[in-house]
Amino acid sequence: MKGPDVTWYLGVAAFMFATGALGVLLRRSPLIVLLSLELMLNGANLALIAFSRLHGGGAGQIFALSVMAVAASEVVVGLGLIVAMARRNLTLDVDKLTWLRG
Amino acid sequence: MANGWLTDTLILLPLGGAIFIALAPLSRLAAGLLALAVSLVEIAFWGGALTSYRFDQNIPFVQLEDRTTWFGELGISYHVGFTGPALWLTGMAAVTMTAAIAYAVWVRREHARAYFASMLLLTTAVVGVFVAQDYLLFYVFWEAMLIPLYVLVGVWGGPGRLRATLMFFIYTMAGSLLMLTSIIVLGISRGTFDIVEGGVSNSDWIFLGFVAAFVVKAPIFPFHAWLPVAYREAPAEVAGVLSGVVSKAAAYGFLYIAILHFPHPTHDFRTPILVLAAIGLIYGSVLAFRAPDLRGVVAYSSLAQLGLITFGLFATNLAGFNGAVLQMVNHGLISVGLFMLVGLVELRTGTGKLDRLGGMARGRPALATVLMTLGIIALAVPGSSAFAGEFMILTGVFTSGWGWSVVGAIAIVLAAMYMLRLISAVLHRSKGSAVDDDARDLRLPELAFILPLVACLIVLSAWPAAVTDHNLDVVNAFPALERFVP
Amino acid sequence: MSSLVLAASAGNVLTWVVWFGAALACVASGIAVVSFSNPFYSALALIGNLASLAVLYLLLSAEFVAAAQVLVYAGAVMVMFLFVIAYLGGRADAPWAGGPSLHRFAAVGAAVAILVEVLVVLGLKAGGELSHPARISGDFGSPAEIGRLFLTDHLLAFEITSVVLLIAAVGGVVLGSHARRLQAEEAGLE
């Protein structure tokens, strides 16, 4: 294989995943949390594709495509929720959403 | 894989019976009789298994096998089959469960369909534990025992049943979860959950996870806190099954899983376990000697007996194993029989308090004879099958150190003391305040479900080698044991 | 012979250069997504991130995934994002996390720990095993191969994915209509 090893791709994937995780953990805007989640998913996708290349099998790519589909679904539902929240005139701040508390 | 269908039938027959009884709109009597019929057929099938099992060193250790892939990717399969000890224990379970069901029919338990369905479910679970050859399957059956027991104690028990079920549940769950952890780690790391294929393991932690489940269920001192409460509150026949049959599942687990599949950890941990067993043996005997009621005596004597059985198992030699298996069969029969007698006495007098009983031998020859016979076999009078079992156990444990046998010998004397106290308190001296003249002798139907147990014990007394001779060829099956099997 | 090596190494160097550019873009845009306070800019940064990822996919010979990434993700999904952000306008801005500082430190700690652990595994535990990728044929990442896989070996996954998408679509519709009815009711009350 020309160019960098799979290791390098995995490094980038890990970095993206960690960055996305940081965003999820630190941001309060639900939109940005959602975007950070996309970032994490894409980090995982990169890792999947890199391993797919490493083993020469197609399963990793299939998995990545499935992840994309799930991500799209997630965006639909997530954005739907956000819009619903906005329509009910709620603050768009995840720290204000504490209904989960028992 | 010859005759594997027998094993499947033994598992599925009571299950099918349970489902049918639970769903079909049967009257109380019909439900009870159907359950009784199912368990009698179960005994017949066990007879079939007994005759088609070959006690031969050239035949694989596990026989009457059946195997179907369950979760192939994880290496989990429905794999069942009999080992020698499992065969005898299954027979004991089938016989005692039948007696317990007959007892329940006789005393007319409320909510009959739920009750008998639970009893049959329990039979399936117990048999499943004995025949499972896959760790996860073992766990499934192990936990399946808990559900009917929980219901049986919690619904039909005495006034303190809720506390009893809570304690029983919490204690056994704590042990079981540790076992589940062990099973998962073991199965995942090997890629198979099969007990036979997996071979032996050397991991101390996995071993201790299994032991945690077994010491609680058996129970071994000091994990017995649930025992007196549960045995006092459970319906008599359920208490008998609990102490006679369910505890044997734990003892069998010790033998088949903990010892045979973890020889090195067994070797490392046997002394602490023997110490606990010794303490339990003496402790249970002493407490049984002072227990104020019938159930207390039988319950603590059960603790002592389990200590003794553990002695035999962790003697880790053939004499110990054989004695322990024989004693498991004996104790199952004795315990169920005694608890049923306790129940019948309680029905007649309304109490189990020893100081309010007495003088029941006068005019009640059948009760006196049966209680006396069971009692003296329970105290292991020389010549009885319980004596044969204890003798073998102590012979086996002697090679580990004479001190263990001395403890066992002291326990034999203590057993004589507490059993005679029980017998005398019920039968002898002048009539107790709770005994009036309409407390009748055992009636024919009652004899019909107790006498078979006594008969089994007498036959075993004449020929204990029926069990010990055809039991284990562990050294052949588990070469790793040779290291410490003399 | 030497010219061939030279050509190969030239190709190699070129690949490195492209990879390096894409990786850098990936990292930078990833940081940008997280750090912009305006979601609009974050979303744009994510589009850039997805595009550079597509380049990395191409370098890994996954042509179809790269194309899907650009068309579906960067195209369709992100446009939806941008629509929503535009719809919500300024309300979408929320400050950075407040709360106890312990929480923030723990968050950074956890994220860094994950990163460090993966790098440690890559560097120490798995080094040799990752440097020998399998030989692949030309149709490794081609649409034909992906299609074949989807309709043979991974048919179940394919079907389940489609069901998930359908359910998500239904969920989106329900959420939207519900919100609209709520709005209508509130309007009616006023």
Place this chain on the structure above:
Amino acid sequence: MTEITTSWICLFSPLVAVIVIALGGNRFSRRAAGVIATGSVALSFAAAVVAFATMLTRAPGNRSHLSTAWTWLSAGNLHFGLSVLVDPLSVFMMLVVSGVGGLIVLYSIGYMHGDDEERRYFAYMAMFVFSMLLLVQGGNLILLLSGWGLVGLSSYLLIGFWHERPAAIAAAKKAFVMNAIGDATFALALFLLIAKTGTLDYGLAFSKAHGLSQTVLILIALGLLGGAVAKSAQLPLHTWLPDAMEGPTPVSALIHAATMVTAGVYLIARTAPIFQLASVVQDTAAALGAVTLVMAGLIALVQTDIKRVIAYSTMSQIGYMFLGVGLGAYASGMFHLLTHAFFKALLFLAAGVVIHALAGEQDIRKMGGLRGLMPKTYAVFLVGALSLAGIPPFSGFFSKDPIIAATLERGGAFGYVMFVLAIGGTFLTGLYTFRLVFRVFHGDRDRFVDETFDTHHGEGPLVMLLPVGVLAIGATLAGWLQVPGGWHGVSSWLQPVAAPILETTNTQEAIASIVSVVLGLAGAGIAWWIYIARRRPAPAAVPAFERKFWFDELYDALFHRPAVTTAKVLYALVEGPLVGGSMAGIAEAVRGLGTGTGRLQTGLVRTYALALAASLAVLAVVFLAVR
């Protein structure tokens, strides 16, 4: 092999009777139960006689046969067969057990007549005979131990036969527990034997015993001796025997005089090879026997219950047997066992006739002058008493004196101390025996006798008198089986099994005979002087004798009370907290867990996400470390 077949018949005939009586229940009349039991024991006796006669025709070296029915118990290389050993010693015991047993069961038909649980009684009696036969016929030590335990069980059942009497039940339990202690030490000896030799078959174990270390041998012998001492009511495990007199009198005669209590003597003779290798323990057995015989004689002097006097006398006589087998004079010990079975059963049964006639009264202070009312009983009782006191030509004389002579042959300080104790015992025997005779049958008739004695009833039915008569003949003639300096019927018969390790000379026999007869007569004379000439109602009270040397109090303080206290302490300190406390602890823990978890539930999505991420980080470390 006729003797093998007949041995099996002999063993199982009483067991069949037990099963028949138990299953028959009310379908048999009470008398039928007695007849079945008697018949079965008589069949045993007949079988034993046939076996004996068959063996007489064989050469002495060819008289030992082992027959195994099936493997009783096994594990690996250990196999214990259900087997009978037919050899001179076991046939000797079979004859004693089934012969005397048959007579006593027959007697019981009369004695127990009218008791409403006769069937149970006869089932127990037959059970006992079976157990005792298993004990003496068992072909290996585990069967011996089984019989050993089963006779203890039968003894328990029969002592407690009148189960509404608290004293009877307490005595029965005491007997069983004491015997269980002996069983336990016996079993320990067997465990050691198995561990060292891998077998419990007599021949093999004895031949392998030669290779064992002295310590091991001493321990094995001590364990066996513990069993023997408990079963035979020797010091220090003797306290159960006097209490066992709570049982019906025929039971006392059969179990607590003629057969079971002498099982310890049989055991030492049977395992003689082991005891010979551990000579310290064999000497201990002799010493225990000697001390017991004196002490029991002393206590017998002050007892007022007719059966208890005879019971202490039994202890004392078994002391002689222990002394004999302890010194290695096995044949003498076994011979005394035989004669003792006759004359002691005779005494008990005669006492039973008296008790029966006096409506169950056993206190000798309420008796007196019965000679005129019960002449036949008086005659047979006198035969028994003379035999017991060792007066020639009655049997006790012939069997006791060789034992005393053996102490002389043993010599040394040990031997002479034993000699002094033994002849002291003969004096005491004469004294307490004739105290009983004079107190019960001579002197003035007590008012109580006049009130209760039923002249129509007389001395009892024929079924009672017939066995007593037969026993009286036996007590008179049995001694002539072996006459010192004359012939040695018993010794030469037992020679192949237990060859004596010392031979007494005629001089020693003569000294022993003269001394013991003189002292026995002296004892009788003093009894005459006190009870007839001086007409003293009872001897001066000696506290140590009356309290039986405080053994009961000692055991109570040493064992019973500590056991009760331990149980109470365990309940209070361990069981209570464990059972109640663990419940409270669990509840507390669950509550605390709930509160803690509740605090974690902030409801903030980010907290949960953080928990997820942190767990991921931790799990990754775990996987790295564990793999």
